[in-house]
Amino acid sequence: MTVILGLTGGIASGKSTVSRYLNELGFPVVDADIIAREVVEPGTIGLQQIITTFSESVLKADGHLNRKYLGQLVFDQPEELVKLTKITAPLIRETIVKRLQLLKEKKVPVIILDVPLLFETGYDKLTDVTLLVEIPKELQLQRLMRRDRLTYAAALARINTQWPLAKKRALADTIIDNSGTIAETKQQVLAFLKQNHFV
Secondary structure, eight states: OOEEEEEEEOTTSSHHHHHHHHHHTTOOEEEHHHHHHHTTSTTSHHHHHHHHHHOGGGBOTTSSBOHHHHHHHHHSOHHHHHHHHHHHHHHHHHHHHHHHHHHHHTTOSEEEEEOTTTTTTTGGGGOSEEEEEEOOHHHHHHHHHHHHTOOHHHHHHHHTTSOOHHHHHHHOSEEEEOSSOHHHHHHHHHHHHHHTTOO
């Protein structure tokens, strides 16, 4: 039987670091962020619907989606974010479900389902066990400001589009504390995998 491990974490909490490590250990990863990019590539229905909704101003000169510009457009205006989500969410879900099915058919023992908004969007219902990567909020703000070159207010606004950590903690099966070194984080992940006989 295939086990689907749902991996999540707040923005800039280190979820991608854990995801890469799990992939290095040989686990296939179905990554919602990568799929979110794929469904809006030039020539896709997703990109066409975005252009129809937001105009061609969301495109770069080469015809690709200007994600940064679109991000600024929707993060400040909740009603615009709703419009964008209505376009992309069903396309992302359809692709994720197909990829999980293909891996299940190959009888893969463990699949990592990497979704930033795992609980918020109900993807946890597709999983057997969930893993939450977390760091204290102040550290999260610092990392996000540094990573995306955002002001404190802009970083806080992005964090606030996600559920509070306490709500996610209550739903997660296991919590990985990523406030220390990468080596310490990897040790926690490995301990979790051994405990569940995944390695």
